[in-house]
Amino acid sequence: MELTNPYKEAKLHTKLKELLIEELNLIDVTVDEIENDAPLFREGLGLDSLDAVEIVVLVQKNFNVEIKNMEEGKAAFQSVNSLVDFIRERQA
Incomplete structure (x- = not known):
């Protein structure tokens, strides 16, 4: 069982939020x-389908993780937490 590092976890959340704001x-x-x-x-950040395409690109560019289809994207794009979980799973 892998133990998570809370500092590393918070850092990934912050980095992802910074990228979302910038990109x-x-x-x-x-x-x-x-x-x-x-x-x-x-109702959250109010993003739309064009933003989803940009998120796919930023995740691949910055985290070297590919979102291969709409089903993966739909699950990953629920929240920052779900996107962080998706990235961590693919980088493991």
Whole structure:
């Protein structure tokens, strides 16, 4: 059983939030305002399908993890937490 490092975990969440803000041009949004469990789409950050395509690219570019199909993306894009879990699983 692998033990998780809370510092490393928080660092990945912060890095991902910073990338989302930068790559998606989220004006007037700070890292602290993005909740780990909040939905990325609709009522959460209010992202749309074009943003989803950009997230696929940023995840591959920055984390060397590929989102291969819509089903994987749908599961991974639920929240920051689910995207972090997806990245960690694929990097393991």
